[in-house]
Amino acid sequence: MEKIEKILFTYEEIQERIKELGKIISEDYKEKNPILACILKGAVYFAVDLTRNLSVPFILDFISILSYGPSKETYGIVRITKDLDINIYNKDVIIIEDIVDTGLSLAYLLRVLKAREPSSLKVCTLLDCPGRRIIDVPIDYKGFEIPNYYVVGYGLDYNENYRNLMYIAVLEK
Numbered sequence: 001m002e003k004i005e006k007i008l009f010t011y012e013e014i015q016e017r018i019k020e021l022g023k024i025i026s027e028d029y030k031e032k033n034p035i036l037a038c039i040l041k042g043a044v045y046f047a048v049d050l051t052r053n054l055s056v057p058f059i060l061d062f063i064s065i066l067s068y069g070p071s072k073e074t075y076g077i078v079r080i081t082k083d084l085d086i087n088i089y090n091k092d093v094i095i096i097e098d099i100v101d102t103g104l105s106l107a108y109l110l111r112v113l114k115a116r117e118p119s120s121l122k123v124c125t126l127l128d129c130p131g132r133r134i135i136d137v138p139i140d141y142k143g144f145e146i147p148n149y150y151v152v153g154y155g156l157d158y159n160e161n162y163r164n165l166m167y168i169a170v171l172e173k
């Protein structure tokens, strides 16, 4: 069994940063009623805490995608396995991610959602790992930038384990 090597962000640090992000987003969307498109499953924990720090009305919705191929890095073929329930045409949409690594999932999502003609489309991710990027993607709001670590906790999994950790940790493999 893999072990936790070190804690990268404590629960308190995560909550503090989410509070700041919530404040910035609430300010940016003052006159608006954004749709938060949470990417299942990892981003659920982040999305829940982010909504608790928003002072504007919002709609929370979920979308699930699947990557194919022996490895996402080599193929990066993605498809939607559960679509948003809401029609985003003419709406302000914020994609909520837990982590952007290669950028392949986000690039696909941006392409698909843009085609539905929302009035705006932005990206909010808790973690950004630019060292693993394959495709350039725009990130409007980010919690933390991290080095090329394999991280788990606070929604992030390794073989579906560790999602429920209150903190974000580096996995020793």
Ligand code: PRP
Binding pocket: 039, 040, 041, 042, 043, 067, 072, 097, 098, 099, 100, 101, 102, 103, 104, 105, 106, 156, 157
């Ligand atoms: C993770 C994460 C992002 C994606 C980022 O999801 O939640 O959606 O990978 O990686 P990328 O930038 O290399 O595309 P994962 O496929 O592990 O699914 P999960 O959220 O259900 O755990």
